[in-house]
Amino acid sequence: MASAYLLSYAVPMLFTSRLGDRYGLRRVFLTGLAVFTAASLACALSATVETLIAARGAQGLGAALLTPQTLTLITHLFRDHNRGRAMGILGGAAGLATVTGPLLGGILVDTLGWQWIFYVNVLVGLATLALSLLAIPDWRPGHAHRFDAPGILLSAAGLFLIVFGIQNGKQYDWGEILGPITVIEIIAAGAALLVAFVVWQRVNRNEPLVPLRVFGDRNFSAGTLTTTALGFAMTGMFLPLVIYLQSALGLSPTEAGLLTAPMALVSGLMAPFIGHLSDRVNAKYLVMSGLFGMALGLGLIALQASADIPPWQLIPGLLVCGLGMGFVLVPVNTIAMGSVRPEQRGAASGIFFTARQMGAVAGSATIGVLLQTRIAASVADEAKTAAKQLPAVNRPDFLEGMRRAAETSQGSPGHTADTSLTLPAHLAHLGQQLAEQAVRNGLTQAARETLLPLIAVLLLSTLAANAMRRKNPRPDTPEPADDATAVPVDLRASLDHRTGATGRG
Template sequence: MTTTANATAGKSATSAKNPWAALAALCVGFFLIMMDTTIVTVAIPGIMDGLHADLNQITWVHSVYLLTYAVPLLVAGRLGDRFGRKPVFLSGMAVFTAASLWCGLSGSAGMLMTARAVQGVGAALMAPQTMAFVTTLFPANRRGAALGIWGAVAGLATTVGPLLGGFLVGSAGWQWIFLVNVPIGLAGLVMTVKLVPGGQPRNHRRFDLPGTLLSGLGLFAVVFGLQNGQHYDWGTVAGPLTVPMVIGAGVVLLVVFVLWQRFNPREPLMPLSLFRRRHFSTAAFAAAAIGFAVTGLYLPLTLYMQAVMELSPQQAGLLMVPVAVSSGLAGPLAGTLSDRLPGKWVVLAGFLIFAAGLGMIVLAMRPDGGVWQLAGALFFAGIGTGAAFAPMANVATGSLPVADIGAGAGMYNSIRQVGCVIGAAAVGVLMQAQLSSRLATETLAENATAAERHAFHAGLAQASGTTLLLPVAVLLVGALACLLMPSGKSAPTEKPAAQPLDAPNSDLQKVG
């Protein structure tokens, strides 16, 4: 009788929560995470002047965030399963907000790098929980619409980053690209406490310490090598240690990690059985492909806008508005559509539209290219990213057992983030090769003739356009992965009732 009463009370308490309000609170944290992956790029000159730092140090301000964000994602997903997603999310947001304040108050490049590293850890704690929460807050027939909003937030945040960063640096100083996170983060903490339910399934089995160490060190070595290989000219890092050796060691550690997960008799950090689910494995591969393309877009595009079109950082940021608008409109629509159609076709359409949009951007990258042609191409590309992102997440997590949702979300985000890092590194190397083959010098003298200026701009434009063909090719490979997705709608194969639940809110699957 008591058990029944408690279950009824738990259901009532949970049902009183509005899942859309809870999603809004979670999206505040997710917005901050994604915005901070791009906001620093436009502030690099200001930070260098303000902290009297060199380019290498400021490059690390960007790289260290990506490192400490990508590496702990697998562990963070499992922490949500073990200790509850709400407390782990709140902890991550508190760490992220405090670290943002620390970044804004930093007086040296070393302090700023340390603060950014802590900020990345906070982001890693939050990211898997936001995706896992959607699968428990919403029933299957409404999950696509919710993930559509989640995906739209990701697209909006990454494009708002350069726009907001350019405005803040120009009007208030570089410190405010970090300090702006503080009031938003505090508001997000209050919203999460009040609006997000706290009764998620918990898994109290053993924690995989060897798997944690192997995956963490392996991912760190691979991401470090890829993210910073260009800085070290793909040669010596320190003493006899080279970039290929670092990447090779990381790959070996990850292979050992996979073998350990295969033979681990206890609870594995990364259940390999998830990759036997074609919904998950194909969506994870597609996520890496779109992460590669989105990250790979920014370097050649920014270089073209500022060096060829000679736009200021603020003007270049404004030119990214069409991507934010179209992605924000397409995401919720595509998510809702994936509730009615097999998600693979919506994701495939998004990939093909994004690839076509990048092709239009390549055609617009001429020495005399116009703003409106580029803006139109960016708008079209944004439709593709918004259409692909949300249904892809729905396909990946829709069929996962409840006990593995946190691990699956962590794996999905880790794979996507590694795709982002590989994209940034590969495009950077290709861009450098294109520039060295097409330009005799790396700078243009102030007293250059009109012919010299045109030749310089033509070389930069051609190098930028040619480099963008690599993300287009990767998107087409990702489209093939979309075709391999099962046509049927995904459905979980394990019921949440078999798992121990937190009191009092234990019926999250029936919310909404």
């Protein structure tokens, strides 16, 4: 189900981002929201796994339609000195949703059933549709855009193969999927198609799907690279944290969610203030500070992590990490999109979100493989150390039991090794204690080691952030007066939008 949503969300985004340029941002945003809401209702009413997967795919398509329009709408509707504040409000809402979503989802599943996760989406979607119809002006571009059919096909096929290969590589043990075709070959084919896509975008003299000249904007290029690294780190960090908190420390999913909630809460609360600040200072220093703060927070967690630490002692590191997120999420959006020419904003928004999503996919897969490898090695090392407390004659049986447990657990939360069947009755209790301690220590060590590459990615991404400029030296194309008005700042501006005033797209 996750793959269906992810594929239908990430793959078409380069194309769906251009639909707003042609048909109007408001129309495409509302269409995506309506599709997402209807698909959520279909998910809740699904009677079979097949219909649920299909509905999740439709959900992803709805998200792909509406997501790229958000940055473009904000960039169109707010002038430079107010754009950061608007981005901050968006970031704050997203941060708070990160906290309330999992917690509310857990409560709903435990009390009312899993269907209510989707029923809540329906209620929120209907309310958002009503508010959007009232508040979002019907801005439409001043000219129509052509569709680059070869570019759409090449990009969609390339992204599909890469996302499918990376997302499902672990399931197929990075080997054969269908006949002699392997996961690596599928990813390589996707990469080749994307290379062909880039070549086509370069030679296409009409209107390419991705105008490569947008990368000539230094802020956009640096911001896109930074957001890719950010997606990699933010997605990758949660897997070792979940394994550590639930398997090593023994927290329940709800307890783990409550422990990490302050991290997302701080990020959400800080976002509006940082967005406001980014309108007044050189925002690249906010981005660099945020990336360093995230790295520092993860470093504190890695240094403190042990199998016996009281969970609350991890809160300072989590708070520092959340504070770093609050500093980086909004300014990187503002810088990357703020200096893009109006006629390129639709394409730029699609590139920006696709880059972050691809970074998230790569982070999830890379960290997942690394964590699995480190769990196997760390638990084996800890098992050898624990076996020394047993008589020499029983050590091979103990290690064999640990090996079997490692093969079946794969680091899954809540799993502990059971060696009672491999040891004599008088050693069974001691063996079980030693096995549980070895697993907890091994999972802790694996989680600590897996956080280190994420810290390195965050620190390296500060180099990309440092390449950003406070303002793009190339002047932006002037926009119509009503195109730059916040919604709804005054009645006349809102009415101007609704009566069909158009601007450059």
